[in-house]
Amino acid sequence: MSITIRTKTIILPLFFSCLSFASVHISAEQSLTTLEQLAAAPQRSELNIQRNQYRNPVETLAFFGIQPNMSVLEIWPGHGWYTEILAPFLKDQGQLTLAQFKQNDGSFKDERSIFWARVSARLAERLIEEKAYFGEPALVELEPPLLYPQQNDQFDMVLTFRNAHIWNEDGNLFATLQSLFQVLKPGGVLGMVEHRAARLSDISSSAVDGYLDESYLIQAAEQAGFSLVATSEINANPADxxxxxxxxxxxxxxxxxxxxxxxxxxxxxxxxxxxxxxxxxxxxxxx
Incomplete structure (x- = not known):
C-alpha cells in the first residue's frame, strides 16, 4: 500500500541530543515490533485479525506516535477491537483509560443506548476475566459532550476511531472536541480516524449516512483549540x-x-x- 503523509510544521522545544535521539529511535522500533505482535495475538479472534487489513492498527498507532509509557484515553472502544492492542501495549509502563458508553440505570428507552450500554458492560467483564492480558485499564464514561469524571490535562494521547460522525449527527461534535481538548495535557496528541465523505469541491462534499467531510472535521477540531500537525492516507480506500x-x-x-x-x-x-x-x-x- 502506498502511504502518503502530509505534515504541518509547528514550533516545539527540542530537548534531544544525538545520543538521546538514537535511543528514542530504538525504542520506536521496539514499540513497532510489539504492536505487530499484539495485532496478531492469539487473544484476538480470527475475525478481528482479518480486519487488520482495513484498519491498519500498527501503522495507524505508529503514525499517532504512541509510546508504551503514555497515558492514553480511548473513546468508545465498543467491543474492544483496538483495546485488544492498546491495553497490553500500555499495561506495564503506561495507563489506558476507556471512555465507555453510559451505563444503563434502567431508564434507557432508545435501542441504540441500550445496545451500546450492554456492549460496554460486556467489555468491562472481559477486562476482568482476562486481566493477565489486558492489565487494569481505568473506566470512565462519555455521554457527549461530557466525560464523567473529567480531569483536565490528564492524558498524553486521546484516540477516537469512527465516532465523530455520531457526535455530528447528534449536534455534539464541537462540544465533545472541546471536552477532549480539556483532558489532554499541553503538547498531547489527538488521533482521529473517521469515515471520509466524497469531496465535490473546495466548499462542498457529499456526506451520506456515516460519512463526514474531512475539511469540516479539521475546522471543528481547530476551533476547539487543536492544531493539525499531520494527515495520512494509511486508511484510505479508493474503491469506496x-x-x-x-x-x-x-x-x-x-x-x-x-x-x-x-x-x-x-x-x-x-x-x-x-x-x-x-x-x-x-x-x-x-x-
Missing amino acids: TKNYPKGVYALPPTLAMGNYNKQEYLAIGESDRMTLKFVKPLQEPIQ
Missing part, C-alpha cells in the same frame, strides 16, 4: 464510492443491506477513512 442506499453501513463489517449486493460490498471492503493527527498547543492562544 460512498453512494450506497444505507451509506457507510452498507459496507463491511455492518453489511446493512443483508444479502443485497453483498459480494459487491465485500469486494469494496471497509470504508475510505481519513486519519488525522492533532496536538494541544503547549500554550493556549491569547484571546
